[in-house]
Amino acid sequence: MSKLTPNQNKTIEEYWSDLDGLKKQLRYREWELLNAHQETDTNIGGGKSNRISDMTGNKAIILAEDKNYQHLKNIITTLEQYYKELDHDQKTIVDMRYFDKKEHYEWSHVGDKLYMSVQRVLRKRNALIDETARRLGWM
Numbered sequence: 827m828s829k830l831t832p833n834q835n836k837t838i839e840e841y842w843s844d845l846d847g848l849k850k851q852l853r854y855r856e857w858e859l860l861n862a863h864q865e866t867d868t869n870i871g872g873g874k875s876n877r878i879s880d881m882t883g884n885k886a887i888i889l890a891e892d893k894n895y896q897h898l899k900n901i902i903t904t905l906e907q908y909y910k911e912l913d914h915d916q917k918t919i920v921d922m923r924y925f926d927k928k929e930h931y932e933w934s935h936v937g938d939k940l941y942m943s944v945q946r947v948l949r950k951r952n953a954l955i956d957e958t959a960r961r962l963g964w965m
Contacts (some may be wrong), residue, residue: 827897830955830956830964831957834959834964835955838955838958838959838962839955840865840943841901841905841926841958842920842924842925843924843925844891844907844963845902845905845906845924846900848902849902850897851898852898852899852902855892855894855895855898856889856895859888859892859895860885860888860889864894893947900962903961903963904958905958907961908957908958908961912954914941915942915950916950916954918936918937918940919940919947919950919951919954920954922935922936922939923936923951924960933947933951948960
């Protein structure tokens, strides 16, 4: 298994911290793609269009072909699915350190809440980051 760079660790922590922001970006990207300016057909009375007339199918194709949309969707889906599978300690780490926007908890506060040392909390955090990277296909 390869070792993550400090930048990759930071990026994954930012994903966890900004999950709501990623969801907003995904919704905006979807709106942007589905409400793009449509060119008007100047070929009035001409031949058949080569476009599918199924609106739902067109929307699905547009979203499936956009790499940015798919990238955001993959990150969000991965984080949400993985969060459901976390044990109590890891959920507490994620909740306190990444999801709580009102207060910034230091690692010592997280350790106190879990009745464990800061080193043990950081090992659990590192395991969380490594598994997230693996699930995202980075490792």
